[in-house]
Amino acid sequence: MPPAVLGDVQISPRWPDEASILGPMDRAALDVELVERLVADQFPQWAGLPVRPVELNGWDNVTFRLGEELSVRLPSHDMYVAEIDKEHRWLPVLARQLPLPIPEPLAKAEPNTAFPRPWSIYRWLPGMPATPERVTDPVRLAEDLAEFLTALYGVDAAGGPAPGPHSFSRGAPVAVWDEQVDRAIKALASEMPAKAARVVWQTALHASSASPLVWVHGDIVGSNLLLVDGRLSAVIDFGCSAVGDPACDLLIAWCFFSGKSRRAFRALVPVDEATWARGRGWALWKALVSLEGARARGSEGLGAARRMGWRWSPREVIDQILADDL
Numbered sequence: 673m674p675p676a677v678l679g680d681v682q683i684s685p686r687w688p689d690e691a692s693i694l695g696p697m698d699r700a701a702l703d704v705e706l707v708e709r710l711v712a713d714q715f716p717q718w719a720g721l722p723v724r725p726v727e728l729n730g731w732d733n734v735t736f737r738l739g740e741e742l743s744v745r746l747p748s749h750d751m752y753v754a755e756i757d758k759e760h761r762w763l764p765v766l767a768r769q770l771p772l773p774i775p776e777p778l779a780k781a782e783p784n785t786a787f788p789r790p791w792s793i794y795r796w797l798p799g800m801p802a803t804p805e806r807v808t809d810p811v812r813l814a815e816d817l818a819e820f821l822t823a824l825y826g827v828d829a830a831g832g833p834a835p836g837p838h839s840f841s842r843g844a845p846v847a848v849w850d851e852q853v854d855r856a857i858k859a860l861a862s863e864m865p866a867k868a869a870r871v872v873w874q875t876a877l878h879a880s881s882a883s884p885l886v887w888v889h890g891d892i893v894g895s896n897l898l899l900v901d902g903r904l905s906a907v908i909d910f911g912c913s914a915v916g917d918p919a920c921d922l923l924i925a926w927c928f929f930s931g932k933s934r935r936a937f938r939a940l941v942p943v944d945e946a947t948w949a950r951g952r953g954w955a956l957w958k959a960l961v962s963l964e965g966a967r968a969r970g971s972e973g974l975g976a977a978r979r980m981g982w983r984w985s986p987r988e989v990i991d992q993i994l995a996d997d998l
Contacts, residue, residue, distance in 0.1 A: 702734040754838035755911035773906040799898025808902040810933035816904040818940035825886040832915035842890030843916020849957040856960035876953020881946035894981020922951030927982040962986040
């Protein structure tokens, strides 16, 4: 398969296979005692503040609360280190132009013998990750999220980072996942409508538009949306952010929203029909590789899906995508 092309940039489809990296890594070694030592060593002004694990960690980083106002984020694998400089450079720029709080980096630590990667201290953002049980008004959530994405896509993208390994292809053409999708459809053909899935995928591959490249978050799922009193209060985890195609930000339309909330989200996010077709392809890729990985582990994948902030299991999300009642 030839490389996908984004503007004048060729993007190799041989980036890390996300289905193979979604796992615990070396997380067990990243504990409260280690964080206390790391903070005392490099940031004595914050030494002695209590360190507590958070309710829900992301894949890329292990997060701890430091006192009441701060958080510590430690990359769980070398492949996530490139996200750190990106966030320190660009999150302050984005924060000034967005309607909701996003993570604020305060300090960057250097690798040492206790922890061999750089890591960061951020301002703590209050709120709980969005889950179906916590969202009392899904239409309002869809509207608030669409307002946030509208602002994000309106930020001047000049000089921003093009998609690459640092974003795990978020913002790149959906074609980067063609080989993975083909493999997954073949592997799962006995338990899902393979022909319909191929139609959705081919439609996504051929859906081109003249829309400009914009800032994308790259991982808009419930676990990265914080709620206070049922309302969207902050958007976190910009590790997959880049300047590129916003189709990757539309997955939540099929993995979390439904009915009126899905239609409200579609009506308000400022992208064209071709982008929605590519977004549907992105969602299909994610659901297929998640289901394929779950089957390899002998599970339904519901636990991992809920951890990512999905409403349904990967198999059920595929049904949502193929039904496409947007």
